[in-house]
Amino acid sequence: MILNAPQTAARLPYVALATEIERMLQGGSAQVPERIVQPLAGGASLFVMPATDGRIVITKLISFTPANAAQGRATIQGDVI
Structure with a gap:
């Protein structure tokens, strides 16, 4: 399912x-390794940002695709898994 901004809100x-988030960060149990940045063709990049607090594990995936602007699409797109 893909949600737009109002649907997400x-x-x-x-x-x-x-x-x-505030409780987790103040608890000191959050582990956030350095993000991975994978350069891609055309000046694009893929960002991979994992995190855990011992109870949950998430990964934020962000793509930066400058060529999307010429097509009227967002240059930055992301998901949290």
Whole structure:
């Protein structure tokens, strides 16, 4: 399922999310290794950013594709898995 910004905002409890992120960061258990940046053709890049706090594991994947601008598409796209 792909959600646009308003659909995401309607489904994501931002206050609860911010509170949980703050609690996790203050707890000192978060492990966030250095991000991986993979250069791609045409000046594009793939960013891989894993993190864990011992209870959950997430990976943020971001692509930067400058050529998308000429096609009217976003140059930065991302997902959190």
